[in-house]
Amino acid sequence: MKKALIISGFLLALSVTGCSTPQASEPQTAAPVAQPDDAARRDADRARDAQRDQDRDRARDASRDADHDRRACPDGEHLFTDRDGKTGCVRN
Numbered sequence: 269m270k271k272a273l274i275i276s277g278f279l280l281a282l283s284v285t286g287c288s289t290p291q292a293s294e295p296q297t298a299a300p301v302a303q304p305d306d307a308a309r310r311d312a313d314r315a316r317d318a319q320r321d322q323d324r325d326r327a328r329d330a331s332r333d334a335d336h337d338r339r340a341c342p343d344g345e346h347l348f349t350d351r352d353g354k355t356g357c358v359r360n
Contacts, residue, residue, distance in 0.1 A: 341347050341357035348358040 345357040345359055347355055349355045
């Protein structure tokens with residue numbers, strides 16, 4: 269009986285201490301670094317391409333207008349600039 273009492277006391281102490289000790293937590297893994305998704309990357313590429321196209325068009329329009337301004341109008345016409353800044357030859 270002494271042996272059974274010792275074993276049951278040991279099992280009781282083991283079960284109580286096993287439940288009361290904090291469980292070892294699993295090691296935390298670093299959160300994955302957020303990568304821009306393909307849709308956001310494509311949108312950024314489109315915006316950059318659109319800006320590049322606008323810059324190219326603006327430069328082309330400026331050079332075309334500069335060429336047109338240097339051109340002389342035929343006799344009986346003069347150079348006229350409209351509200352939008354475009355120039356052209358009009359009759360006197």
